[in-house]
Amino acid sequence: MTVTPGWYMALAAALFVIGAAGILLRRNALVMFMSVELMLNAVNLTFVAAGRELNVIDGQVSVLFVMVVAAAEVVVGLAIIVAVFRRRQTASVDELAELRG
Amino acid sequence: MVELVLFVAFGTAALFGGITMVWARNPVYSAMGLMLTMFSVAVFYVSNAAHFIAVVQVIIYAGAVMTLFLFVIMLIGVDTDEERRENIPFQRPLALGVLALFGAGVVVAGRLAWVTGPPAGGQPINGTVEAIADELFRKWVLPFEVTALLLIIAATGSIALALFRREVAE
Numbered sequence: 684m685t686v687t688p689g690w691y692m693a694l695a696a697a698l699f700v701i702g703a704a705g706i707l708l709r710r711n712a713l714v715m716f717m718s719v720e721l722m723l724n725a726v727n728l729t730f731v732a733a734g735r736e737l738n739v740i741d742g743q744v745s746v747l748f749v750m751v752v753a754a755a756e757v758v759v760g761l762a763i764i765v766a767v768f769r770r771r772q773t774a775s776v777d778e779l780a781e782l783r784g
Numbered sequence: 785m786v787e788l789v790l791f792v793a794f795g796t797a798a799l800f801g802g803i804t805m806v807w808a809r810n811p812v813y814s815a816m817g818l819m820l821t822m823f824s825v826a827v828f829y830v831s832n833a834a835h836f837i838a839v840v841q842v843i844i845y846a847g848a849v850m851t852l853f854l855f856v857i858m859l860i861g862v863d864t865d866e867e868r869r870e871n872i873p874f875q876r877p878l879a880l881g882v883l884a885l886f887g888a889g890v891v892v893a894g895r896l897a898w899v900t901g902p903p904a905g906g907q908p909i910n911g912t913v914e915a916i917a918d919e920l921f922r923k924w925v926l927p928f929e930v931t932a933l934l935l936i937i938a939a940t941g942s943i944a945l946a947l948f949r950r951e952v953a954e
Contacts, residue, residue, distance in 0.1 A: 686787045696890040701802035707879035735908040755938035762942040768860040
């Protein structure tokens with residue numbers, strides 16, 4: 684029984700759904716952020732598996748770009764979380780409801 | 785055979801890490817679960833012959849990004865008393881329903897589109913530094929330069945956030 688790229692894609696889909704569950708069900712901004720990272724990782728795994736399936740290396744190059752974007756996003760996002768925490772003393776996204784009409 | 789054993793072992797570890805991340809009340813446990821998942825994904829990269837990407841995954845994700853997360857958890861403190869009550873009524877069942885629907889959609893789409901036979905070439909392309917750089921600096925050189933711009937913007941943005949915060953505190 685050989686492991687085909689489809690198996691990796693199925694696993695990546697499962698990881699993506701778990702990450703989406705984290706976004707929808709958790710209120711802690713940090714954990715929601717980690718869920719975004721998990722979803723990005725699942726997509727990266729899909730890229731690599733598809734690149735193997737199609738016998739091209741572009742999938743791995745795309746993963747490199749996704750990683751750079753994710754690193755930039757983490758820096759800015761965590762800075763925003765820390766800035767919000769300094770003002771409001773909370774990391775819960777439900778507390779941030781000032782803009783409600 | 786080796787790949788099958790690796791897939792089963794680290795696939796279980798990846799799913800366990802992901803579920804731990806969503807389930808744990810303590811953000812430190814969430815970070816540990818995510819780290820486990822990232823290491824497992826690095827193993828899958830090696831199984832797919834993406835050796836350079838696996839190294840980058842371990843250094844950037846499991847190393848730098850997770851250290852940053854743990855650092856911020858240390859900075860803002862561990863907040864374990866997250867309320868289970870939702871502000872929006874029916875949000876939780878609705879969310880679970882949407883997720884189930886999404887999972888089913890992925891399975892249906894996968895039946896149609898996933899080519900699950902063995903790879904055409906047999907042996908996958910070896911993702912060495914040389915092979916990736918060859919592609920990156922020929923075909924993808926313009927996106928690569930744009931990435932540099934993006935990194936500068938991100939660094940400037942976080943510095944601006946830090947400066948702005950000091951002004952507010954005074």
